[in-house]
Amino acid sequence: MKTVYLDNAATTQIDEEVIEVIHSSMKENFGNPSSIHQFGRKAKSAVETARKKIxxxxxxxxxxxxxxxxxxxxxxxxxxxxxxxxxxKRIVTSKIEHHAVLHTCNHIEKTHNIIVDYVNVDEFGTINTDHLEELLSGSDTKTLVSLMLINNEIGNFLDVEKVSTICKKNNALFHSDTVQAMGHYPVDLHETPIDFVVASAHKFHGPKGVGFAYFKKGFGILPMLHGGDQEMGARSSTENVHSILGMEKALSIAISNLESDKNYIEDLKKYFISELKSVSDDIQFNGLSSNLNKSSYTILNVRFPYANDMLLFSLDMAGIAVSGGSACQSGSNKGSHVLTEILKTIDADKTSIRFSFSKYTTKQEINFVIDYLKRL
Known part of the structure; x- marks a missing residue:
């Protein structure tokens, strides 16, 4: 059976060169990076070289x-x-953030008695920066703003320059979940005043189970995991040497090909949008995902003009891998919290599918999906 993978916002195929690096490291860097003998020093040197390159x-x-x-x-x-x-003492976020942020904020609010406020978003999922300014203006409570750079379900860009300016003006710290941006868009953390960002290697053709946090210089780090002094005291646990080296290689490949990959995938997204219109004029696009200037070229969130609880299953049975929302919610019978927040009930009840693309996606695969949707 032919298979088509269009769920790259959930995870990506590992690049062959990355697999080679990981395989080589497994044979050559088996020492514990915390050990002082030559095997440990070799592994430690490999990790630190990867850190410098990243x-x-x-x-x-x-x-x-x-x-x-x-x-x-x-x-x-x-x-x-x-x-x-x-x-x-206060976190300002939005209700359409990834659950890695939302659920953590809810937990901290309960356990540490902090305030969590939510900035308004419009029907397209755009952050209301005027409301953000209102929330921050005149407050003497130490505040962290947490807003994702690219929404993982609808692909919307955050106006990061404006948000950075508002945060700086009001002495608020700024954290952005940048998982969907890393390896796909240029990010200069020296030029853009974001205090904290994150990355996950499997979103840019690297291995699963490895990523990194960026803490702007000057901020001390209190670890969540205790039991060792790894990662400069910020995270106890023996470093995942092979995956770290694989992540660095994947990131290097991605950044070397940013423009060519973007042009290729963006053309596929344009083609898919135009072909979907031939399936039905009533098909709509959630958020700003069909706007190529205001959303990620890797994500398209499609709302069909009907409710069909079996559509995801039908697509899977046809060999087409897609998502009805964040992959982190798989196994849950709850709908997308992002779409529930931004859509009217009548639209939120219709079936929406997130299609997401990569450099490995082909036009032939797009045609296969369109043909199947037409038959449905």
Missing amino acids: AKHFNVTASEIVFTAGGTEADNLILHNAVLNLGV
Whole structure:
């Protein structure tokens, strides 16, 4: 059976060159990076070289990069650190953030008695920056703003320059979940005043179970995990050497091909949008996902003109892998919290599918999906 993978916002196929790096490291870097003998020193040197290379991509120093088990841990580390170590008493976020942020904020609110406020979003999922300014203006409570750079379900861009300016003006710290942006868009953390960002390697053709958190220089880090002094004391646990090296290789490949990959995938997205219109004139697009200037070229969130609880299953049975929302909610019978927040009930009850693309997606695969949808 022919298979088509269009769920790249959930995870991506590992690049062959990355697999080679990981395989080689498994044979050559088996020492514990914390050991002082030559095998440990070799593994430690490999990790630190990877850290320096990753930091250079974002115009920061190696000491500002902390390796984690992925984006969720990195978000948790940053949010907990802000409250427990940096004196934050209030978090301003939105109701369409990834659950790695929303659920963590809810937990911290209950356990540490902080205030969590939510900035308004419109029917397209755009953050209301005027409301953000209202929430921050005149407040003397130490505040962290947490807003994602690219929404993982609808692909919307955050106006990061404007949000950064508002935060700086009001002495608020700024954290952004940048998981969907890393490896797909240029990110210069020296030029853009974001205090904390995160990355997850499997979103840019690297291995699962590894990522990093960026802490701007000057902010101390209180670890969540205790039991060792790894990661400059920020995260106890033996480093995942092979995956760290694989992540660095995947990021290097992605950044070297940013423009060509963007042009290729963006053309596929344009073609898919135009072909979907031939399936039905009543098909709509959620958020700003059909706007190529205001959304990620990798994500298209499609709302069909009917409710069909079996559509995802039908597509899967036809060999087409897509998502009805964030992959982190798989197995849940709840609908997308993002679409529930921004859509009217009559539209939220219709079936929506997130299609997401990569450099491995082909036009032939797009045609296969369109043909199947037409038959439905």
